[in-house]
Amino acid sequence: MMTLLARVLALLLMAAPTLALAEEPLNVQVPDVPLVDQHGRQVRLWSDLVRGQTVAINFIFTRCKTICSPMTATLARVQKELGAGGPPVRFISITLDVNNDTPERLGQFAQRFSPGPGWSFLTGEPDKVKEALVALGGYTPDKEAHRPLVLVGNATAGRWLRVDGLGSASSILDAIREVRAASAPPAELDVDSPSARDASAARYFTNTELVDQHGKTHRFYEDLIRGRKVLINFAFTSCKGVCSPMTKHLAEVQRKLGGRVGKDITMITLSVDPTNDSPESLARFTKKFGVGPGWYFLTGSRENISLVLKKLGGYTDDPNAHSSTLLIGDAATGMWVKAPAMSFVDNLVYAVEHLNDPR
Structure with missing residues (x-):
């Protein structure tokens, strides 16, 4: 019989495919001519x-x-x-x-x-x-x-x-x-070791600098993702559609996860409109929904935000057409799933808490 965890994750995975973290590299050999x-x-x-x-x-x-x-x-x-x-x-x-x-x-x-x-x-x-x-x-x-x-x-x-x-x-x-x-891992590193997985995750996510709703600068991977489970979504403050109900919904997820958010769990909302989303406007937006510690609303230069959004499949030229997908992942284990951000709160909480359970 299928367990509750398997049913939940099956539903999430049917909603959207697993997040691909690898890119096919070009094999370039430069001649010394x-x-x-x-x-x-x-x-x-x-x-x-x-x-x-x-x-x-x-x-x-x-x-x-x-x-x-x-x-x-x-x-x-x-x-x-x-x-x-x-x-x-x-x-x-x-x-x-x-x-x-x-x-x-x-x-x-x-x-x-x-x-x-x-x-x-x-x-x-x-x-x-x-x-x-x-x-x-x-x-x-x-x-x-x-x-x-x-x-x-x-x-x-x-x-x-x-x-x-x-x-x-x-x-x-x-x-x-x-x-x-990018930085190449040491040649002698075991590709299955935690150090190798960490090096691979650092290269993929990058340490691009972004700024949160309090005006604090963070390196994306090292400060916000490394060593934690993460929930990542995309929004912008002048949105007239899904952003407010989605943020309100995810605030309930944060309350259900309790004190783990800010410790071993991080929540991240990336602005798809960095030109208009200043730290001040993000702070006003978060205040409306009672966002607690451990949830970072991030903006920054267009170049930096665009790089991170493209890595995560959230980039769009039109903010009004942005994704309402929630990414749930653990960079330490390499386990990532996508889910609609408006999925049942209890299902999202369960998926976070049991992300690394054996299937």
């Missing part, structure tokens, strides 16, 4: 430019009449927005037209975008350039038909993402922050 930059200096792609760095790489040619200029302009905005804060990011643009693109022509092309230090525009011997392009996924026999690809990577962690170079600067910034936050 000799190339020449826009200043005429010979550099080695791996050992001089990529090794130990976070990098953003695109593929252009100077006579391009379509996507190369707008794509390079977007990368220039990204470099400017990154500024001098945080670990450096190296920018690399590799020509698709070695027969025409001399270092001098690449230098003239680069000047139009006022690139800062740490941006190399590369050409070289045709076979060496082709080897680099093939390895990085930028090669095409017809340069006029090349894709607007930006390859973003953390060479130390081996974490690589492909981003649309004609998209927004913020999407490239999100990818840079994601790979920059």
Whole structure:
């Protein structure tokens, strides 16, 4: 006979599938080929430019009449927005037209975008350039038909993402922050050990900084998720739909869980409207529903909030179309389920308390 726990979790899992925590990584092997930059200096792609760095790489040619200029302009905005804060990011643009693109022509092309230090525009011997392009996924026999690809990577962690170079600067910034936050676990670490699971969870959730309703800054994984069970939902304060009844409903869940919230259980509500949801407006919103300690309503910069929302499947361009899903999880065990946030209170409480029970 099916136990009560099994029936509850079966109902929750039928409502929505298990949360996937893994992303398929790109397997990128950067060759250490000799190339020449826009200043005429010979550099080695791996050992001089990529090794130990976070990098953003695109593929252009100077006579391009379509996507190369707008794509390079977007990368220039990204470099400017990154500024001098945080670990450096190296920018690399590799020509698709070695027969025409001399270092001098690449230098003239680069000047139009006022690139800062740490941006190399590369050409070289045709076979060496082709080897680099093939390895990085930028090669095409017809340069006029090349894709607007930006390859973003953390060479130390081996974490690589492909981003649309004609998209927004913020999407490239999100990818840079994601790979920059990655860190490879020690090679000798047992992948099934608690330390390995913790390292994997830290890489996935990231320590992106967000701000709660009291104006306090938190690192998302280390301060709010590590070592606890968590309940995570999505809302915004000017919502005219589900947000108020959902928050009222989850406040009842908090009361049922009692003093464990704030100790071994954390509740998190992520704003899907960080432009308008300040800590002050979040504080006023929480006061209406009697939100207690241990429940964090989080906002922050659009880039930071967007990164976390995308990790959790809660990102939306339209706040009014946001998800009303509740995520229930334990990063220590890797057990995660989704449920409608308006499920019966007792079912949600039971699912939290018995999340790690044997099935």
